[in-house]
Amino acid sequence: MSKKTPLIKTQGLSVHYPLRATKLFGAPPVVRAVDGIDIEIAAGSFFGLVGESGSGKTTLGRALLRAAPITTGTIEYDDGEVSYNIENVGKADLKDYRKRAQLIFQDPYAALSPRMTVRDIIAEPLEVMGITKTREETDARVREIAAKCRLSLEHLRRFPHAFSGGQRQRISIARALVSNPKFVVADESVAALDVSIQADVLNLLKDIQHEMGLAFLFISHDLSVVAHVCDHVAVMYLGRLVESAPTRQLFAAPRHPYTRALLSAIPSLDPDDRGKAQKLDGEIPSPTNPPPGCKFHTRCPYVKDKCRIDEPSLVVEKGHGVSCHFWKELMPKG
Amino acid sequence: MSKKLMEVKNLSLQFKTDEGLITAVDNVSFSIAPGEVLGLVGESGSGKSVTAKSLMKLNPGNAVYGDDSQIILNLDGQEPIDIMKLHGSKELKVARGGSISMIFQEPMASFAPAITIGAQMVEQLLIHTDYNKVKAKKYSIEMLDRVGISDADKRFDQFAFELSGGMRQRAMIAMALSTKPKLLIADEPTTALDVTIQLQVIDLMKDLVKEFGMGILFITHDLGVIAQTADNIAVMYLGKLIEKGSVRDVLRNPSHPYTQGLIDALPRLDNLDAPLKAIDGDIPSPLERPPGCVFHTRCPADLGDVCHTQIPQFSAVNANHETACHLLTKEAAS
Numbered sequence A: 001m002s003k004k005t006p007l008i009k010t011q012g013l014s015v016h017y018p019l020r021a022t023k024l025f026g027a028p029p030v031v032r033a034v035d036g037i038d039i040e041i042a043a044g045s046f047f048g049l050v051g052e053s054g055s056g057k058t059t060l061g062r063a064l065l066r067a068a069p070i071t072t073g074t075i076e077y078d079d080g081e082v083s084y085n086i087e088n089v090g091k092a093d094l095k096d097y098r099k100r101a102q103l104i105f106q107d108p109y110a111a112l113s114p115r116m117t118v119r120d121i122i123a124e125p126l127e128v129m130g131i132t133k134t135r136e137e138t139d140a141r142v143r144e145i146a147a148k149c150r151l152s153l154e155h156l157r158r159f160p161h162a163f164s165g166g167q168r169q170r171i172s173i174a175r176a177l178v179s180n181p182k183f184v185v186a187d188e189s190v191a192a193l194d195v196s197i198q199a200d201v202l203n204l205l206k207d208i209q210h211e212m213g214l215a216f217l218f219i220s221h222d223l224s225v226v227a228h229v230c231d232h233v234a235v236m237y238l239g240r241l242v243e244s245a246p247t248r249q250l251f252a253a254p255r256h257p258y259t260r261a262l263l264s265a266i267p268s269l270d271p272d273d274r275g276k277a278q279k280l281d282g283e284i285p286s287p288t289n290p291p292p293g294c295k296f297h298t299r300c301p302y303v304k305d306k307c308r309i310d311e312p313s314l315v316v317e318k319g320h321g322v323s324c325h326f327w328k329e330l331m332p333k334g
Numbered sequence B: 001m002s003k004k005l006m007e008v009k010n011l012s013l014q015f016k017t018d019e020g021l022i023t024a025v026d027n028v029s030f031s032i033a034p035g036e037v038l039g040l041v042g043e044s045g046s047g048k049s050v051t052a053k054s055l056m057k058l059n060p061g062n063a064v065y066g067d068d069s070q071i072i073l074n075l076d077g078q079e080p081i082d083i084m085k086l087h088g089s090k091e092l093k094v095a096r097g098g099s100i101s102m103i104f105q106e107p108m109a110s111f112a113p114a115i116t117i118g119a120q121m122v123e124q125l126l127i128h129t130d131y132n133k134v135k136a137k138k139y140s141i142e143m144l145d146r147v148g149i150s151d152a153d154k155r156f157d158q159f160a161f162e163l164s165g166g167m168r169q170r171a172m173i174a175m176a177l178s179t180k181p182k183l184l185i186a187d188e189p190t191t192a193l194d195v196t197i198q199l200q201v202i203d204l205m206k207d208l209v210k211e212f213g214m215g216i217l218f219i220t221h222d223l224g225v226i227a228q229t230a231d232n233i234a235v236m237y238l239g240k241l242i243e244k245g246s247v248r249d250v251l252r253n254p255s256h257p258y259t260q261g262l263i264d265a266l267p268r269l270d271n272l273d274a275p276l277k278a279i280d281g282d283i284p285s286p287l288e289r290p291p292g293c294v295f296h297t298r299c300p301a302d303l304g305d306v307c308h309t310q311i312p313q314f315s316a317v318n319a320n321h322e323t324a325c326h327l328l329t330k331e332a333a334s
Helices: A057-064 A091-100 A118-128 A135-148 A165-177 A195-212 A223-229 A247-252 A257-265 A305-309 B048-054 B088-094 B117-128 B133-146 B165-177 B195-212 B223-229 B247-252 B257-265 B305-309 B326-333
Strands: A008-018 A030-037 A046-050 A072-078 A083-085 A101-104 A183-187 A215-220 A232-237 A240-246 A315-317 A320-322 B006-017 B020-032 B037-041 B063-065 B070-073 B100-103 B183-187 B215-220 B232-237 B240-246 B314-318 B321-324
Touching: A008 A057, A030 A057, A030 A240, A046 A057, A046 A223, A057 A101, A057 A183, A057 A215, A091 A101, A101 A165, A118 A135, A118 A165, A135 A165, A165 A195, A195 A215, A195 A223, A195 B257, A215 A223, A223 A247, A232 A247, A232 A257, A240 A247, A240 A257, A257 B195, B006 B048, B020 B037, B020 B048, B020 B215, B020 B240, B037 B048, B037 B223, B048 B183, B048 B215, B100 B165, B117 B133, B117 B165, B133 B165, B165 B195, B195 B223, B215 B223, B223 B247, B232 B247, B232 B257, B240 B247, B240 B257, B240 B314, B305 B326, B314 B326
Parallel strands: A046 A215, A046 A232, A101 A183, A183 A215, B037 B215, B037 B232, B100 B183, B183 B215
Antiparallel strands: A008 A030, A008 A072, A072 A083, A232 A240, A240 A320, A315 A320, B006 B020, B006 B063, B006 B070, B232 B240, B240 B321, B314 B321
């Protein structure tokens, strides 16, 4: 299975946003939102992307959809039917790519037009992209996808205000899936939902992934959610990938000090675990002025001189990538 | 030391709207002792924020409090004060910023954007203490320093937008504590923060409780945060308290089906194979409050008639754990 070509493959992908010049001379400052990322997303997999706010995970997701300007690097897309180089894809091909790659937004209250019925919301991509020719065809397709997302015919006639958060998120999912995409970016798709409903939406995404053979890029700040749904997890910090591994491997033996700190910071349900969490000092630095060397060195509890000068690159060993100079020495014994 | 700092008795609250009276809080009673952290948990729409605002009478003009609602504040060496009986901003000064302070979820929204952090801190000290301007400034800078803000004297002259999210929440805490309140209401104080910053803020709050010895009402939807901070816990659903007790008892042996469901719906890191269990259905609209037990529409243990018609009363599970569920009374009877 390792020889299969990945659905999405990026090399050295960077998204830099120039800021307004503050000085008369010299180059204007640049925000390095995403900086030299290499990832591979296999067809039909559930790929998790984790990091704190400001780590660049949303920008990376958008760059993969060509919704953020790509500064350097390549993105190869290959679903067996077509293959594109996303970073310089032509207009006609990009239009086709839009059918194959879709986005589910975070806030189900902002993502749906209050003036359209649910049926129209779900049908809109079909009409805009010219996927269906007749109204009957559109209706049939809408009904099919609505049923998959557990929306009834009665629901289709109503307006979004009549629905709760969980139901709205199911409508957003139906709209994203109606063009039969191969790749879906789900950006914090359950972050706005209550826990009792979150589980329901996660289970739905999982079912749909199995049924339709989709690949998901699941962006989240919540490691425990990612642990439950994803096959592979990548951890980002200040625009860089710090760790990337199959989920079980990553959670069983996290290699990067940042990943370990993130895991330890999740509040445990056991009241007797108080004070056991490993605390990170400080906050994520500004991406306009990232620290030299390892980006994490300003907060790393194990920082050494080398970390302040040399930036580590992602070293992959047994399918588990980590970018830390000293990860081997830092692994807990046993 | 049996004297409670605050006793809330039979608090009921309805909102007048065009569609009629909406019940937001229904017969809620709890108490907080000095130095106690009480966690109030519930999903969105459960009425937890409205309950908290009632303690300061901060709800909007269309709020109608129940006739027998009482909020008793016991201060050392003073007659008990019933906040419900106070009217007008002069009388309510003791509840608003004097003996009770509040920290909000979104610190950006709770600082005035066009006034410096320092000016806002000094203003409230001038109102609630007998400090003059010079002393108030000196004390405010000390407080900023105490909550771990570096360069406190510089930050004093900055605006809220110049601080990062974690920093703003620290400043908010410094401001809330500078009047030395006896009770601190923290409404989702860490929800907008990243896990690593959340951990810092939680640790800070624990230190401050030890130092200042005040009681805290900690409102959150995150059971993990409660497990790590609270002494006691009260679970709310659709405006009613359904279970309360010591944090260990309630989290280890939840006896209300809703609390059990909430705990089961949480993705756990210690068992990645456990399927995520959602609670069926959605929270009913407050316009259509179910009769009988408010949870019966989603309850997996629905007993039929009793649950649909009779409101369950609290009964003791053990000395420091109470639950309002017909299952318990049924077990006791048989």
